[in-house]
Amino acid sequence: MSEPTRPTLEAIAREASVSLSTVSKVLNGRPGVAAATRRLVEDLLHDSGYARRGVDAERGETVELVLENLASEWSVEVIRGVERVAREAGLAMTLSTIGDYHAAGDDLITGVLRRKPVAVVLQFSNLTADHRRQLRARNIPFVVVDPAGDPPPDVPAIGATNWAGGLAATRHLVALGHERIAAIGGPADLLCSRARVAGYLAALQEAGLPAPAPVESAGFSRSDGEREGHRLLGVAPGDRPTAVVCANDMQALGVYDAAFALGLDVPGDVSVVGFDDAPSASWARPPLTTIRQPLQEMAEEAARLALRLRAAAAESTRLELATSLVERGSTAPPRG
Incomplete structure (x- = not known):
């Protein structure tokens, strides 16, 4: 059984009846582990508190932003918002892209786990239950900006009206x-x-x-x-x-x-x-x-929420920011 105060990787390996190298692969997001074994080890990492006590000491000093398309005007505003909050917190921002599919693939999640960011902000992305479990097992908080679908209640999200x-x-x-x-x-x-x-x-x-x-x-x-x-x-x-x-x-x-x-x-x-x-x-x-x-403001709120979740200081994990009409020259009364 794992020790109640300072669980070790060896203790988790014994409880899962797997090798220490298997636990290390799961912890670092490397392939070569059966899905059922990966889920068991991730659950043990999360429940034992190892992710909170052991991984934080190895965590980098970055907030990772996951985007669909780096070139779009939408994405530029999101980048500005996340970068501003990261800078204010004394952190750097890293970028990764998922392509135009509205969903993060296994390769992307594996890369995030290896980089060990303090938090992740995802634009438009649907996260599978397995991806959410992998992030939580390592105590990496995440927030979705403008979610593609209706996310489960346990997925933090920032949207607009x-x-x-x-x-x-x-x-x-x-x-x-x-x-x-x-x-x-x-x-x-x-x-x-x-x-x-x-x-x-x-x-x-x-x-x-x-x-x-x-x-x-x-x-x-x-x-x-x-x-x-x-x-x-x-x-x-x-x-x-x-x-x-x-x-x-x-x-x-x-x-x-x-x-x-x-x-x-x-x-x-x-x-x-x-x-x-x-x-x-x-x-x-x-x-x-x-x-x-308010794209930039949405991104800022998402980054702030992710950092509050990291500190276990978030009271609400859902927020919608107000939209507003901007009148310019493309609308007028109809002729006649």
């Missing part, structure tokens, strides 16, 4: 006098996408207006917005929406491209609203009306 944002965007267009207001959805597997569309539909219902076209799911890229813009705007004038609510700013700029290619004016012929308030929104011509999602 996406439903309220979709509602505010559509109410703004209704107040301008628009009655044919279309929308483009984001990826259907993302909770934020579904919430934004739900807010749009709620505002239409509130105003007694029908959706002029089915809401199709699309990617978050400019080319996705351009393709959907052609679908919505390339119809007879009497059937064409006078306004479009987009799932993010890049989609909205793609709708600009489609409108200009079709000889339409923004906002004269069609008003456009984005979501995020990325830097490109204010640089666009005309400047883009959008819903501001």
